[in-house]
Amino acid sequence: MGRARTLAQVYRRFGEVNAAGMSPLYRRIAVALSESDESLRAIESAPARRRQPTVILAALHDLALAGCAPALARAYATGDGDDAADAAIDTLLRMTESVVSVAVRRRTRTNETGHGAVLYPAVAEAAHRAGADAVGLVDVGCSAGFDLSVDRVGITYSNGQFLGDLSSPVQQSASIVGARPLPTRGMPEVVARIGVDLDPIDVTEADDARWMRACLPPDQAERIARLDAELRLAAASPPLLVRGNAVEVLPDAFALVPADALPVVITTWALSSFPLESRLRFLHRLDEAATNRRVAWVSAEGVGVAPSIPTLGDRRASGHSIIGSAVLDRSALHAEAVGRCWSQGRLLAWLADS
Numbered sequence: 001m002g003r004a005r006t007l008a009q010v011y012r013r014f015g016e017v018n019a020a021g022m023s024p025l026y027r028r029i030a031v032a033l034s035e036s037d038e039s040l041r042a043i044e045s046a047p048a049r050r051r052q053p054t055v056i057l058a059a060l061h062d063l064a065l066a067g068c069a070p071a072l073a074r075a076y077a078t079g080d081g082d083d084a085a086d087a088a089i090d091t092l093l094r095m096t097e098s099v100v101s102v103a104v105r106r107r108t109r110t111n112e113t114g115h116g117a118v119l120y121p122a123v124a125e126a127a128h129r130a131g132a133d134a135v136g137l138v139d140v141g142c143s144a145g146f147d148l149s150v151d152r153v154g155i156t157y158s159n160g161q162f163l164g165d166l167s168s169p170v171q172q173s174a175s176i177v178g179a180r181p182l183p184t185r186g187m188p189e190v191v192a193r194i195g196v197d198l199d200p201i202d203v204t205e206a207d208d209a210r211w212m213r214a215c216l217p218p219d220q221a222e223r224i225a226r227l228d229a230e231l232r233l234a235a236a237s238p239p240l241l242v243r244g245n246a247v248e249v250l251p252d253a254f255a256l257v258p259a260d261a262l263p264v265v266i267t268t269w270a271l272s273s274f275p276l277e278s279r280l281r282f283l284h285r286l287d288e289a290a291t292n293r294r295v296a297w298v299s300a301e302g303v304g305v306a307p308s309i310p311t312l313g314d315r316r317a318s319g320h321s322i323i324g325s326a327v328l329d330r331s332a333l334h335a336e337a338v339g340r341c342w343s344q345g346r347l348l349a350w351l352a353d354s
Contacts, residue, residue, distance in 0.1 A: 007043060007051065008034040014053040023217035026057060028081030029088045039089050042096040050103040054215075059102035060088055062214035063095060076218040107199055109215045114146035114230060115268045116153040117174035118300050118323055118345035120163045122338055123150060123264055124185040125352070126296040126325045129334075134189045135296075136257030140246045140282075141270030142195030144203055144212060145239040146230045148266075151187040153233070169229045177340075177349040191261045193239040194253045200241045203234040246270075247278050250285040254295075263289065264296045269321070269344065271305050283307045290328035299324040300341060308335045312351075323348065 015030030030053050033039045043051050050056075064073040075087035092099055127135050139147050154168040158175040161182055176182070201208045209231050216223050242253045250265075257263040265286065271279050289295045299306040300321050303314045309324030323339035338352035 007040050010034075010051075011040075011053055018053075019217075023219055025076070025079060025081055025084050025219040026053075026217045029057065029085045032085035032089060033092075036089055039092055042092050042099070045096060046100045046103050050100070054108050055103045055106075056092075056099065057088075057217075058108050058211075058215045059099045059106070060091055061216075061218060062102050062106070062211055063091065063098060064218070065210050065214055068098065069095065079219055106211055109143055109201065109212055114150065114153060114170070114172065115300060115345045116147075116150045116164065116170075116172045117155045117157070118339070118341050118348055119147055119150045119266060119268070119298060120153075120155055120187060121182045121185075121350070122298045122300075122323055122325055123266070123296075124187050125183050125338065126264060126298050126327060127188045127262055128185055129325075130262050130294050130296050130327045130329075132188055132262035132294070132296075134191045134258075134261040135187075135264045136192030136194065136261045137190055137264055137266060138194045138196060138250075138253045138257070139239070139266045139268075140196045140250075141267065141273075142197045142200055142239065142241075144201040144208075144231070145193065145195040145234055145241075147268060148193040148195060148239045149230075149233050149237065151190045152237070157182065168233070170226075170233050174345060175347045177347060180350050182350050183352075188262075192257045193237065194242060194256050195239040196242045196244070196246050196249060196253050198243070198245065200243060202238075202241060203231050204238050209235075245278075247274075247281045247285060250282070251289065254289045259293070262294055262296055264298060267297070267299045267301060267306070269301060271299070271301050279305070279307050286326075286328055287333070290330060294327060294329045297324070297326040297328070299326075300345060308333060310335070310337045312337050312340075314340075325352070 011030045011034035015027045019026040063069040069091045072087040072091045075084040137148050153170040154164040154166050156162050156173045240256055242249050254263050286295055300323050302321050303311050304316045306324050320340050320342045322337050325338045326335035339350045341348035
């Protein structure tokens, strides 16, 4: 009973706090699950780390999208919280094994929006400083690889600047802090798109694309539409996927970049999950690759997370991230902090001279 009460509290808190301002539908479902002893027992049949509300709700949504839970799908479509809660409990109790199977097999994905506002100017500048006319993008921790389409999105900034493709189905925006404008250089030709991840999403696979949608609440129409646009854009030019630990497989990724193109490694809030030793080994991998060709690295990481990138005297707990740019050429490393950003790149300040 103690464990059940604890799980009930987790679901009630998720509904009343986490989902309250995000998804009225999930707020009602989570609270209803917290009040159902049968539902809590069903959830407890999953491994302890797979019982979180985000995981179980995504698994239920996935079954609805797959056509395996039509009553739940209909309730989601109506948007009625009480009907959705009843249908969710009924589906969980009737299909406990299926729900748990999805929860165990899948990892929740909520990074449906790319980081073009930060990456576009930083990649273009890195390529310019390396003298490159063509680049091969290598995204570490790529998930679905949306950042690998950075050259094909449109970005509008609050100061009136625009970068990228005005006609792109994926339009992003960001607010500029400070008076310094962004560099206006266009992106060089992208000749290779390579995603590195322990468990990458293949956007050309229907099951993977469906799971990305399942990780969003069904009553979030704008976010779902944005995700669908990102999925279509990525699928139109799908990346080559390299599965494994980045430190170990990065040489394999470099080998996929044509010899006449500049490899540009991208890390966006990916290195924080690496221990310090692995981050230093990651930098060593870049150095090894640079013995035979120039290599660039563009990062958006927390203060002090990206090795060799200056911290500008900022504190680690400052609440913002550093936009870093590094070019490695044989034994030479030129690394600088080109900007600061907040809220996953939705707010940024450009610092570097162009």
